[in-house]
Amino acid sequence: MKKHISCNLPQTLTDSLKAHFGNRFSVSEAIRLHHGKDESSHPPMPPDAVIFATSNEDVAFALACCNSHQIPVIAYGAGTSLEGHILAPQGGVCINLSAMNKVLQIHAEDMDVTVQCGVTRKQLNQCLNGTGLFFPIDPGADASLGGMAATRASGTNAVRYGTMRENVLGMTVILADGRILKTGGRARKSSAGYDLTRLMVGSEGTLGIIAELTLRLHPLPESIASAVATFPSIADAVNTVIQTIQLGVPVARMELLDALTISALNQYSKTTLREEPTLFFEFHGSPGGVQEQTTQIAELAKINRGNDFEWANRPEDRSRLWQARHDALWAAISLKPGSRGLSTDVCVPISRLADCIAETMADIATVKLPSPIVGHVGDGNFHVVLLIDPNDTDENHRAHAFAARLAERAIRMEGTCTGEHGVGLGKREYLIPEHGIVAIDVMRTIKATLDPHNILNPGKILPPT
Amino acid sequence: MKKHISCNLPQTLTDSLKAHFGNRFSVSEAIRLHHGKDESSHPPMPPDAVIFATSNEDVAFALACCNSHQIPVIAYGAGTSLEGHILAPQGGVCINLSAMNKVLQIHAEDMDVTVQCGVTRKQLNQCLNGTGLFFPIDPGADASLGGMAATRASGTNAVRYGTMRENVLGMTVILADGRILKTGGRARKSSAGYDLTRLMVGSEGTLGIIAELTLRLHPLPESIASAVATFPSIADAVNTVIQTIQLGVPVARMELLDALTISALNQYSKTTLREEPTLFFEFHGSPGGVQEQTTQIAELAKINRGNDFEWANRPEDRSRLWQARHDALWAAISLKPGSRGLSTDVCVPISRLADCIAETMADIATVKLPSPIVGHVGDGNFHVVLLIDPNDTDENHRAHAFAARLAERAIRMEGTCTGEHGVGLGKREYLIPEHGIVAIDVMRTIKATLDPHNILNPGKILPPT
Numbered sequence: 001m002k003k004h005i006s007c008n009l010p011q012t013l014t015d016s017l018k019a020h021f022g023n024r025f026s027v028s029e030a031i032r033l034h035h036g037k038d039e040s041s042h043p044p045m046p047p048d049a050v051i052f053a054t055s056n057e058d059v060a061f062a063l064a065c066c067n068s069h070q071i072p073v074i075a076y077g078a079g080t081s082l083e084g085h086i087l088a089p090q091g092g093v094c095i096n097l098s099a100m101n102k103v104l105q106i107h108a109e110d111m112d113v114t115v116q117c118g119v120t121r122k123q124l125n126q127c128l129n130g131t132g133l134f135f136p137i138d139p140g141a142d143a144s145l146g147g148m149a150a151t152r153a154s155g156t157n158a159v160r161y162g163t164m165r166e167n168v169l170g171m172t173v174i175l176a177d178g179r180i181l182k183t184g185g186r187a188r189k190s191s192a193g194y195d196l197t198r199l200m201v202g203s204e205g206t207l208g209i210i211a212e213l214t215l216r217l218h219p220l221p222e223s224i225a226s227a228v229a230t231f232p233s234i235a236d237a238v239n240t241v242i243q244t245i246q247l248g249v250p251v252a253r254m255e256l257l258d259a260l261t262i263s264a265l266n267q268y269s270k271t272t273l274r275e276e277p278t279l280f281f282e283f284h285g286s287p288g289g290v291q292e293q294t295t296q297i298a299e300l301a302k303i304n305r306g307n308d309f310e311w312a313n314r315p316e317d318r319s320r321l322w323q324a325r326h327d328a329l330w331a332a333i334s335l336k337p338g339s340r341g342l343s344t345d346v347c348v349p350i351s352r353l354a355d356c357i358a359e360t361m362a363d364i365a366t367v368k369l370p371s372p373i374v375g376h377v378g379d380g381n382f383h384v385v386l387l388i389d390p391n392d393t394d395e396n397h398r399a400h401a402f403a404a405r406l407a408e409r410a411i412r413m414e415g416t417c418t419g420e421h422g423v424g425l426g427k428r429e430y431l432i433p434e435h436g437i438v439a440i441d442v443m444r445t446i447k448a449t450l451d452p453h454n455i456l457n458p459g460k461i462l463p464p465t
Numbered sequence: 466m467k468k469h470i471s472c473n474l475p476q477t478l479t480d481s482l483k484a485h486f487g488n489r490f491s492v493s494e495a496i497r498l499h500h501g502k503d504e505s506s507h508p509p510m511p512p513d514a515v516i517f518a519t520s521n522e523d524v525a526f527a528l529a530c531c532n533s534h535q536i537p538v539i540a541y542g543a544g545t546s547l548e549g550h551i552l553a554p555q556g557g558v559c560i561n562l563s564a565m566n567k568v569l570q571i572h573a574e575d576m577d578v579t580v581q582c583g584v585t586r587k588q589l590n591q592c593l594n595g596t597g598l599f600f601p602i603d604p605g606a607d608a609s610l611g612g613m614a615a616t617r618a619s620g621t622n623a624v625r626y627g628t629m630r631e632n633v634l635g636m637t638v639i640l641a642d643g644r645i646l647k648t649g650g651r652a653r654k655s656s657a658g659y660d661l662t663r664l665m666v667g668s669e670g671t672l673g674i675i676a677e678l679t680l681r682l683h684p685l686p687e688s689i690a691s692a693v694a695t696f697p698s699i700a701d702a703v704n705t706v707i708q709t710i711q712l713g714v715p716v717a718r719m720e721l722l723d724a725l726t727i728s729a730l731n732q733y734s735k736t737t738l739r740e741e742p743t744l745f746f747e748f749h750g751s752p753g754g755v756q757e758q759t760t761q762i763a764e765l766a767k768i769n770r771g772n773d774f775e776w777a778n779r780p781e782d783r784s785r786l787w788q789a790r791h792d793a794l795w796a797a798i799s800l801k802p803g804s805r806g807l808s809t810d811v812c813v814p815i816s817r818l819a820d821c822i823a824e825t826m827a828d829i830a831t832v833k834l835p836s837p838i839v840g841h842v843g844d845g846n847f848h849v850v851l852l853i854d855p856n857d858t859d860e861n862h863r864a865h866a867f868a869a870r871l872a873e874r875a876i877r878m879e880g881t882c883t884g885e886h887g888v889g890l891g892k893r894e895y896l897i898p899e900h901g902i903v904a905i906d907v908m909r910t911i912k913a914t915l916d917p918h919n920i921l922n923p924g925k926i927l928p929p930t
Contacts, residue, residue, distance in 0.1 A: 109711060109816040152656040163654050165663070166631060181903045187812040188844045189628050190881035191617040191667055192888055193896055193926055194908045198630070198663030202656055219713030246574060248684030288753050347652040351574040379653045416655035423657060431658050438646045442915070443659045449914045450907070461658055 008048045008091040013069045017051060017093070020061050024052040035076055035086065035094040039141070039329075041340040041388065042084035042425055047074060047094035054099050056172060056180060056211045063209065063455075064178030066093055070453040075205040077144030078120060081151060082343055083424025085204055089459045095209065097146060103127045104212065111217040112169055112186055117146025117210050124215075133217040136161035136252075139420065140326040146210040151422035152202030156325065159245075159378030160252040160284065161218060163420070165201050172212035173200050176451040186214060199446075204422050205457040207450050221252070221284035225294055226318045227309040229301045230276040234258060234361065234373070236304040237277045238354045241377045243300050245350050249293050253282035253322075254378040260335075261328050261372040268331035269324045274307070279377075280325055281309075282318075325374075332372045332385045339370075339387040342399045345427075346410035347381035347419030356413055360384060360406055367402045369395060381419035408433065428463040473513045473556040478534045482516060482558070485526050489517040500541055500551065500559045504606070504794075506805040506853065507549035507890055512539060512559035519564050521637060521645060521676045528674065528920075529643030531558055535918040540670040542609030543585060546616060547808055548889025550669055554924045560674065562611060568592045569677065576682045577634055577651055582611025582675050589680075598682040601626035601717075604885065605791040611675040616887035617667030621790065624710075624843030625717040625749065626683060628885065630666050637677035638665050641916040651679060664911075669887050670922040672915050686717070686749035690759055691783045692774040694766045695741040699723060699826065699838070701769040702742045703819045706842045708765050710815050714758055718747035718787075719843035725800070726793055726837040733796035734789045739772070744842075745790055746774075747783075790839075797837045797850045804852040807864045810892075811875035812846035812884030821878055825849060825871055832867045834860060846884035873898065893928045 017025045026032075027049045036046030053059050066073045072092025079086060088094060100116040103124060107113065108131045115124060122142045124135050137148060139155035147153075149171065154163035161167070170184025173196075184190075184197035200208055231237040237256055244251060256279055257265070263275045281297060283290045298309055312321045324331075333341045348356045357373070364371045364384065375382025384406065386399040407417040407430045417423075417430035432440050444462055447454075482490045491497075492514045501511030518524050531538045537557025544551060553559060565581040568589060572578065573596045580589060587607045589600050604613060604620035612618075614636065619628035626632070635649025638661075649655075649662035665673060696702040702721055709716060721744055722730070728740045744766075748758045763774055777786045789796075798806045813821045822838070829836045829849065840847025849871065851864040872882040872895045882888075882895035897905050909927055912919075 107814065107816065109707075110814040111711070112814070152654075152660075154654055158654060162631075165654075165660065166627075175903070175907070179903050179906075181907060182901050183904060185881055185899070186814045186879040187846075187875075187881045187884065188815070189617075189619055189623060189630075189812055189846065189884050191810075191883045191885050192881045192892065192899055193667070193904075194672075194911060195617075195630065195660075195663045195667055196904060196907060198660045202658070202660055207659075219711075242574075246576070246684075286757055288757055289751075292751055292753055345656075347654060349572065349575040349577070349651045350653070351572065381652075381654065410652075414651040416650055416652045416657045418656045419652065419654050420656050427657065434650070434657055436647050438640070438644050439648060439658075439661060441644075442640070442646060442661060445914050446659060446911060449910050 009071060010069050013065055013071060014049065016065045017049070017062065021051050026050050035096065036088055038079055038081040038084060038086050040082045040084050040426065041342045042087055045087040045089050047088035048091045050094045050096055052096045052099055056174065059095060059174045059209055059211055060178040060180055062093065062095055063174055063176060067177050067453055067455055070455060072458050073455050074457050075150070075209045077118060077147035078142065080141035080143045081147065081424065082421040083426045085151065085422060085424040085460060087425060089425065098144065100211065106131060108133060110186060112214055113217055114212060114214045115145055116212055118144050120144050121148065128217065132220055134220050135215055136218055137164055137167055145213055145215065149201050149210050149213055150204050152420070154376070154420040156253045156255055156376060158376060159254055160250055165198060167216045168197055168201050168213055169216055170214040171197055171200055171210055173208035174211050175208045176453065176456050181208060184214065202422070204424065204460050206447060206461050207456060223285060223287045223290045224318065225283045225290050226312040226321055227281045227294065228273065228278060228312070228321065229306045229309050230274045230278045231304065231306045234277045234357060235354055236306065237279050238357055238377060240279060240300050240304045240306060242350050242353060244297060245378055247296065249296050251281060251293060251297065251378060252284040253280065255280040255325055256373070256375045256377040256382060257328065258373040260370065261332060261374050264331040264335045264372060265324050265328060268334050269327050271324050280321060328374045329385060333387060335370050336387040338389065340390045342386040342388055342403060343421070344384045344403050344406050345418045345421040346406055346415055347379060348410050348413045348415030350380045352413040352415065353377060353380050356409060357382065359409055363402060363405060367398050369399060379419065380415065423461045425460060428461065431463050474536060475534050478530055478536060479514065481530045482514070482527065486516055491515045500561065501553055503544055503546040503549060503551050505547045505549050505891065506807045507552055510552040510554050512553035513556045515559045515561055517561045517564055521639065524560060524639045524674055524676055525643040525645055527558065527560055528639055528641060532642050532918055532920055535920060537920050537923050539922050540615070540674045542583060542612030543607065545606035545608045546612065546889065547886040548891045550616065550887060550889040550925060552890060554890065563609065565676065571596060573598060575651060577679055578682055579677060579679045580610055581677055583609050585609050586613065593682065597685050599685050600680055601683055602629055602632055610678055610680065614666050614675050614678055615669050617885070619841070619885040621718045621720055621841060623841060624719055625715055630663060632681045633662055633666050633678055634681055635679040636662055636665055636675055638673035638675050640673045641918065641921050646673060649679065667887065669889065669925050671912060671926050672921060688750060688752045688755045689783065690748045690755050691777040691786055692746045692759065693738065693743060693777065693786065694771045694774050695739045695743045696769065696771045699742045699822060700819055701771065702744050703822055703842060705744060705765050705769045705771060707815050707818060709762060710843055712761065714761050716746060716758060716762065716843060717749040718745065720745040720790055721838070721840045721842040721847065722793065723838040725835065726797060726839050729796035729800045729837060730789050730793060733799050734792050736789050745786060793839045794850060798852060800835050801852040803854065805855045807851040807853055807868060808886070809849045809868050809871050810883045810886040811871055811880055812844060813875050813878045813880030815845045817878040817880065818842060818845050821874060822847065824874055828867060828870060832863050834864060844884065845880065888926045890925060893926065896928050
């Protein structure tokens with residue numbers, strides 16, 4: 001494999017890192033390229049070198065070295081981010097954390113678990129087998145839990161169980177200068193000082209690198225039921241969702257897929273779903289509770305002209321249904337072979353959801369690109385996936401202009417430009433319209449204080465000055 | 466009324482404040498004294514002057530003036546804090562926010578509300594009458610919502626509905642230099658940048674003054690039931706609680722009161738409760754759901770040697786029950802006329818709760834002070850109220866030594882020194898043992914960055930260097 005030291009790393013730094021990490025330090029081009037792209041449509045930007053960390057001390061050592069040389073450091077978990085979070089626009093050192101994948105302590109009696117950052121959500125749930133507990137946050141991809149905390153991820157279950165914000169109790173975070181910070185704790189609540197846990201959740205590796213997490217677990221529901229309902233229009237489906245939330249029905253999942261997405265899934269996942277606007281539901285609770293919820297929702301769906309529920313009661317049918325939901329991005333991309341998917345991620349107050357989707361559908365009609373819609377609509381969050389030929393400048397331009405209009409529309413409706421993907425490289429320009437300049441100034445001040453040399457994932461989140 | 470300008474405020478500052486606020490600026494001794502004490506056992510420390518603010522711009526003006534003079538500013542809501550939060554150990558200007566008490570916007574369809582900081586929780590719930598919604602956080606006192614956010618308050622309903630951390634969606638915060646910061650938004654979730662909302666929640670007026678809040682509301686439960694169960698020992702009651710949490714039963718309230726507290730309540734609130742270790746329960750849900758919960762809990766109570774539930778089903782009986790619970794602090798103090806109550810506030814992982822309470826009861830036996838125990842035990846949070854003669858140095862010393870041992874015990878059990886009251890003046894020394902020095906250094910850095918002249922509630926939260 002071709003090796004060449006990038007000129008961007010000072011020799012003294014590479015010497016120190018090589019001495020500490022040995023063959024866990026690499027500048028091979030293939031490895032750098034692999035670490036320079038995520039699942040977004042951003043073009044790859046490889047780091048100058050990659051380190052494979054196995055301990056908190058490794059991360060602390062690498063950070064202290066890079067900080068004294070003022071060289072960028074980028075944390076890499078599973079590579080599943082959707083806004084270029086792990087790209088290296090300024091080069092630097094990527095720290096691959098995937099080998100930090102131990103489940104450290106399961107406290108079943110307290111319903112919490114402490115894990116290293118590289119543990120993935122599926123791995124965690126496998127480890128929890130037999131405890132009667134599970135970790136509900138499910139962004140689709142089998143992301144690392146450190147990465148999920150860093151982007152404040154959520155996904156299909158958030159409508160019932162909250163996001164990473166609500167489910168991280170405490171963390172071990174390595175600061176820019178290599179100091180090891182402990183945040184939070186294992187008590188269910190605390191008023192003891194500033195909430196550094198929540199400051200780090202969603203900071204996308206720009207304030208510190210998350211090395212360990214204590215997460216809240218939830219009892220496995222006694223009873224689970226899944227159902228599919230189709231509607232004559234997206235508006236009918238969305239109205240069903242809005243009424244469900246307003247009635248306070250504690251659905252566990254409530255996902256919208258438009259007819260185009262369903263058609264893509266039928267091809268990609270070999271499903272035989274009716275190609276109409278569709279809601280996927282999941283209900284958790286006691287048998288009586290689940291029965292109550294399903295009766296309520298079936299009535300709401302009927303009022304909104306929905307077809308009868310189709311049930312997926314056997315675990316394997318449920319798995320197939322939710323796997324299909326998770327395949328939606330790849331299914332969408334397969335609609336246009338060779339395309340890249342530009343995924344938008346707005347989230348609006350639930351009362352504005354129908355308007356926001358209606359305006360967005362009218363806008364899609366002008367863009368003339370295949371643009372399926374899927375969404376965690378119970379939270380007011382939906383994604384339009386614009387399928388772009390990466391070599392077609394005009395398609396790229398149209399898609400980005402659409403994404404900008406959609407973000408502005410959501411912000412105008414008191415929503416956010418990103419419900420769950422994070423800011424990364426792609427959403428920075430919307431932060432000032434969304435939060436105002438004072439908030440961005442405060443964020444910049446905090447960043448400058450905790451990372452004075454701007455080595456932690458530079459160029460992400462904060463809009464360029 | 467006697468008036469005298471304190472020598473601690475520069476004349477140019479008092480001139481500016483008088484010019485802006487007119488008779489809403491006061492240096493009267495009575496008003497200063499009134500603003501120099503809360504409901505804690507800390508001796509009064511009055512500010513040099515008091516301002517009665519009526520708008521965000523008032524607060525911004527006062528802060529900008531005080532900042533340029535480097536004079537402390539202390540926010541005052543309802544005066545119900547329990548750790549000396551509103552005391553003025555370094556003098557300065559107190560801003561009374563109680564006239565900023567407008568409910569600005571109720572978005573019933575999105576289940577959120579925007580209020581000025583001086584609105585109290587009872588006032589808010591009165592305003593919500595007829596919407597089918599309520600704001601659940603209930604710390605007992607009719608505190609202001611700004612103060613509740615500032616201390617990350619919780620109380621009896623937190624086991625089901627979370628704390629202020631989970632229920633504040635966004636805020637308007639006035640920064641030390643008078644800039645007006647908007648945080649968060651109305652979307653149910655967002656990954657758009659650093660979580661400034663959660664940074665401000667629990668910051669006790671040391672990073673900014675909360676002027677407006679957008680809060681999450683919840684649907685009024687279709688059915689509510691309250692019950693009382695007594696147990697032969699505290700351990701039996703606590704085991705019932707632990708098993709309830711571990712089974713995932715979604716109780717809305719689950720409060721422990723020891724026999725001494727019940728006896729105090731029977732005298733103070735004219736109740737006729739059995740004077741034994743007691744749990745107060747409340748169940749929220751559909752009629753079927755409530756029935757299911759109560760059946761489960763009644764079984765658990767029986768397994769733990771509890772007596773049969775006594776029901777409080779009529780709204781007036783429920784109100785009387787919870788009013789009695791809220792009166793517990795005053796009832797306790799009435800056990801020893803002329804005493805002050807020193808209230809502890811530890812919170813531990815639920816698996817350690819029985820041990821922590823058992824060790825604490827053994828310790829109480831050595832202190833030889835009436836020390837009733839009450840607690841939001843579903844969260845692992847309990848209070849010992851030590852009744853002290855304020856003029857008895859030895860009693861004070863014994864009580865504080867006990868409180869220190871209890872905080873250390875909770876921290877040793879991976880808990881926190883304060884579950885909901887906040888740090889204020891009284892818990893500062895426990896922050897380093899609880900969080901470690903790196904966390905405290907990070908908190909100090911953030912404080913110094915956002916409040917470089919240390920004018921915002923100085924002397925609170927952060928341990929002295």
